[in-house]
Amino acid sequence: MNATPIFRGRVEAGKLKLDHRDEFAALLQRLEGKEIELTLRRYRRQRTPNQNRYLHAVVIPVLAEYCGYDAEEMKTALKLRFLRDGDGELKGLPRVRSTADLTTAEMTEFIDNIRRLATEMGCSIPSPNEVAI
Secondary structure, three states, X not given: OOXXXXXXXXXXXXEEEXXXXXXXXXXXXHOOOOOOOOOOOOOOOEOOHHHHXXXXXHHHHHHHHHHOOOHHHHHHHHHHHHOEEEEEEEOOEXXXXXXXXXXXXXXXXXXXXXXHHHHHHOOOOOOHHHOOO
């Protein structure tokens, strides 16, 4: 199954300026006469690979060891604590966001919240500039 293509661009003077216009035009031709669905939203920069490495190589393992959890248990507990979805519950179960869906700002906030919690518990997590990842 092919992935759904995502096109980026910007709005300038009320007009849509696409980055890959030729690919977009080719897709339009293939969809001629078919019903389509179009979603237009502001681009949100996703978490960075460095943020992801720091979270999984430093933050989660250090706190997991301190708390006596394995890494997956620790990540689940932290997501339940800090990444509950504001849309409520599904059949009595909390909705929890995936870290893969976080923007760079949201990932920074998630990591900062974890480090604050760790400090309150007496656990010291090195900052990103104190470790090689």
